[in-house]
Amino acid sequence: MDNQPPKPSMNPFKAIGAVLAAFTGIRRGKDSKGDLQKLSPVQIILAGLICAAVFIGSLILLVRSIVPA
Amino acid sequence: MTTVTHAPDLPHDDHHDHHPTGLARWLTATNHKDIGTLYLWFAFTMFISGGVLALCIRLELFSPGLQFFRPELFNQFTTLHGLIMVFGAIMPAFTGLANWQIPLMIGAPDMAFARMNNWSFWLLPPAALLLMISFVVPGGAAAAGWTLYAPLSTQMGMGMDLTIFAIHIMGISSIMGAINIVTTILNMRAPGMTMMKMPMFCWTTLITAYLLIAVMPVLAGAVTMVLTDRHFGTSFFNAAGGGDPVLYQHVFWFFGHPEVYIMALPAFGVVSQVIPTFSRKPLFGYHSMVYATSSIAILSFMVWAHHMYSVGMPVTAQLFFMYATTLIAVPTGVKVFNWIATMWQGSMSLETPMLFAIGFVCLFTLGGLSGVVLSIAAVDIQLHDTYYVVAHFHYVLVAGALFSLFSAVYYWLPKWTGYMYNEKMGKFHFWWSMIWFNVTFFPMHFLGLAGMPRRIPDYATQFTEFNTMASVGAMMFGFGQLILLYNVIHAIRGGVGPAPQRPWEGAHTLEWEVPSPAPFHTWETPPPVELVDKLSAAQKLH
Ligand SMILES: [Cu+2]
Numbered sequence: 001m002d003n004q005p006p007k008p009s010m011n012p013f014k015a016i017g018a019v020l021a022a023f024t025g026i027r028r029g030k031d032s033k034g035d036l037q038k039l040s041p042v043q044i045i046l047a048g049l050i051c052a053a054v055f056i057g058s059l060i061l062l063v064r065s066i067v068p069a
Numbered sequence: 070m071t072t073v074t075h076a077p078d079l080p081h082d083d084h085h086d087h088h089p090t091g092l093a094r095w096l097t098a099t100n101h102k103d104i105g106t107l108y109l110w111f112a113f114t115m116f117i118s119g120g121v122l123a124l125c126i127r128l129e130l131f132s133p134g135l136q137f138f139r140p141e142l143f144n145q146f147t148t149l150h151g152l153i154m155v156f157g158a159i160m161p162a163f164t165g166l167a168n169w170q171i172p173l174m175i176g177a178p179d180m181a182f183a184r185m186n187n188w189s190f191w192l193l194p195p196a197a198l199l200l201m202i203s204f205v206v207p208g209g210a211a212a213a214g215w216t217l218y219a220p221l222s223t224q225m226g227m228g229m230d231l232t233i234f235a236i237h238i239m240g241i242s243s244i245m246g247a248i249n250i251v252t253t254i255l256n257m258r259a260p261g262m263t264m265m266k267m268p269m270f271c272w273t274t275l276i277t278a279y280l281l282i283a284v285m286p287v288l289a290g291a292v293t294m295v296l297t298d299r300h301f302g303t304s305f306f307n308a309a310g311g312g313d314p315v316l317y318q319h320v321f322w323f324f325g326h327p328e329v330y331i332m333a334l335p336a337f338g339v340v341s342q343v344i345p346t347f348s349r350k351p352l353f354g355y356h357s358m359v360y361a362t363s364s365i366a367i368l369s370f371m372v373w374a375h376h377m378y379s380v381g382m383p384v385t386a387q388l389f390f391m392y393a394t395t396l397i398a399v400p401t402g403v404k405v406f407n408w409i410a411t412m413w414q415g416s417m418s419l420e421t422p423m424l425f426a427i428g429f430v431c432l433f434t435l436g437g438l439s440g441v442v443l444s445i446a447a448v449d450i451q452l453h454d455t456y457y458v459v460a461h462f463h464y465v466l467v468a469g470a471l472f473s474l475f476s477a478v479y480y481w482l483p484k485w486t487g488y489m490y491n492e493k494m495g496k497f498h499f500w501w502s503m504i505w506f507n508v509t510f511f512p513m514h515f516l517g518l519a520g521m522p523r524r525i526p527d528y529a530t531q532f533t534e535f536n537t538m539a540s541v542g543a544m545m546f547g548f549g550q551l552i553l554l555y556n557v558i559h560a561i562r563g564g565v566g567p568a569p570q571r572p573w574e575g576a577h578t579l580e581w582e583v584p585s586p587a588p589f590h591t592w593e594t595p596p597p598v599e600l601v602d603k604l605s606a607a608q609k610l611h
Contacts, residue, residue: 022360048367067384
């Protein structure tokens, strides 16, 4: 949001955002350039694994809520 | 553009260093180009062998009733057709492409482990031989279908043992090939070529290699359990001994679904090189394609049971796998939009590689669509094990993987042989394949919807017309592949003239910076950083 010069950011939400954008394939060109400068591969991989876990978890919750006990 | 031609009458290996010629050159090959060539010819041989089996299947199914083959033999044909095409043709073909192209495209002198590379190739012919001779052993070849489900696979004759050993060997070969690809890409890129400046083909091959390392051991484990059940008194899959045949299906498909992507991702990579070249535009959304490919790879591990809806699973599990499977269509669909956006307003020309790439995009999308249909559990209960499934995965694997391989062969043939192929004949090969492919496989959707089961040598008479149509289409498609063989041999022998260094003006990757044919040794001195930067700028990579 703030216009700081590109430096490594520790904001985990940026990494999550990049992963979610990757999944849907929609990302501003400017943001995708920023991702590379601001995020390290380790951050992206971690965010990817967390997103995958959340994905599985929420699917299980959704399915549980649909199927009568 | 650049038209620096290499004197085409120089033999391939006209170099200062001494290396063996004749048979010894191939047996002791450690050069990535030689090994790539070996892989590609091996794959083509297997493609023809598996194709002959397919034509035998279609011959029997031309009309109802049993005409040519006993049902037992027919089942061996379907099983070996699948195994040979998957493990003998498509996977080695992509490994061959990777061997030829990756060092050239990332500016490396060779693959990281040159001797292991030799071994990973030379394991394949013995494995193929085991599969072939299984036809003549007592009891014949494996006839359990390419999935080798227990309890069928725990009961059959020694053909099954040969198949298990063949799978072990091919698995080892794939794992070694994958280790080689990962190490080469991670460690041997030219200075200045960051991961995010790599050509898309290198990215998809890298991710595929990771998938291979992850799932080939799972397959090896599954068939080893079958082996110990057969011979060493275990009961992993034998209900009488406390085992569970459904366990086999879970383990197999935990390998099997990522395997689909092992065959599809390199195809995505090829198409992502070819379409920008012939649209004369950079690939649209390179970054999102890299990420989407990674997403697909991760998600491919959590959808395996969509192959098992009809086996019996709690509704909760069915719903989970159904939702996960429909969602995996999102990143795959994104790629299709990326390719279309790349072509959009491009200055397109339709040479043979581009034709096959566009054919790929159209037909792969169709195969993906029927895949989404099958992912709905309630629908799949009806369609499971019908010809609808056969139609679906042939759209994915023939029009997908195979067409992309054709595209790749025509695209890089000038670089490999130093000569241009016959363009007219190439276009004819495309249209011939495109038309007869659809004549063969489109009617199978109707057959499946009407309830015709797969893996049967005989069928009810109401299925006759579409089966006849499919059989005629298959014969035409199959024999049409001789056009490719002829065109390739023609190109090796001089084609329609020497190929320029960069025969495609829209291509901006490193392999077009070496002469045609690519000399025996390339990039012994890495490409200069300025060149790498110039090319990435032309591809709009940053
Ligand atoms: Cu699957």
